Amino acid sequence: MSLRVAVAAPYKRAGTETIEESAFVVALSLDRDWFSPDQSKRLIDVAVGQGLLEHTDEGLRVTFAPSEVTIPEGFSPDEDLLSSPSVFERVLDSLVAAGIEKQRAVAGINELQAERGVTIETAAVLFAHRRGIDVGEEVRMTREILAGERER
Numbered sequence: 001m002s003l004r005v006a007v008a009a010p011y012k013r014a015g016t017e018t019i020e021e022s023a024f025v026v027a028l029s030l031d032r033d034w035f036s037p038d039q040s041k042r043l044i045d046v047a048v049g050q051g052l053l054e055h056t057d058e059g060l061r062v063t064f065a066p067s068e069v070t071i072p073e074g075f076s077p078d079e080d081l082l083s084s085p086s087v088f089e090r091v092l093d094s095l096v097a098a099g100i101e102k103q104r105a106v107a108g109i110n111e112l113q114a115e116r117g118v119t120i121e122t123a124a125v126l127f128a129h130r131r132g133i134d135v136g137e138e139v140r141m142t143r144e145i146l147a148g149e150r151e152r
Contacts, residue, residue, distance in 0.1 A: 004069055006034065006077040007047045011066035020059040034077055046084040049141070087141045091124035098133050121145055 010019060010027035019027075021044065028040040035043060044060065047053040053060050085093070088109075095105040105127070113123035121142040128135045 002075075002077045003043075003047065003050065003081050004052060004064065005071055005075060006043065006081060007052050007062065008064075008066035008069035009034075009071055011062045012069070012071065017066070018056060018058045018061040024060050035079075035082075039079070039082055042082045046082060049084045051137070087121040087138050087145065088124050090141075091121075091128050091135055091138050094133050094135060094138075095128055095131070098131065100131065119146070 006028065009032060010024045011017060013027060013031070014023065021041075024044060025037050025040040028035050028043065029037045034040075044053060048055065052063055054063055055061075092102065092105060092109075096102050109120065109123045109127045112118075112127050113120055116123065116126075118126075119142070121138075125135045125139050125142050128138075
């Protein structure tokens with residue numbers, strides 16, 4: 001929930017659902033003094049990964065109603081917001097949510113990885129896809145990792 005609050009703050013202040021990335025960074029680092037500029041940029045990556053923000057031609061668009069978020073007085077987000085689950089962890093969570101036992105999923109992913117000689121992320125999305133689980137966002141993230149555009 002505190003990730004949603006931190007993301008909502010710049011939009012509530014601006015009174016809009018789309019702002020430039022630089023305005024977002026300034027709002028969190030200089031105006032609110034919650035994060036450094038680099039940490040604010042990392043927060044953007046995390047929020048995009050969690051589906052709370054999306055990049056558009058106009059800037060960063062929030063995907064929820066910031067007006068419905070309350071920022072408690074004295075609120076200060078934890079720095080642990082800056083770490084997001086890996087692609088593997090996200091896929092594993094989806095598999096478990098779909099009723100597949102965690103140990104069975106990990107074993108199947110590891111077997112597929114060894115069999116195909118692919119990265120753990122690739123094996124995880126393939127394993128999930130074969131079971132009919134929607135991992136479209138994780139497929140995109142895996143492609144970015146393989147292209148060197150994203151860190152694991």
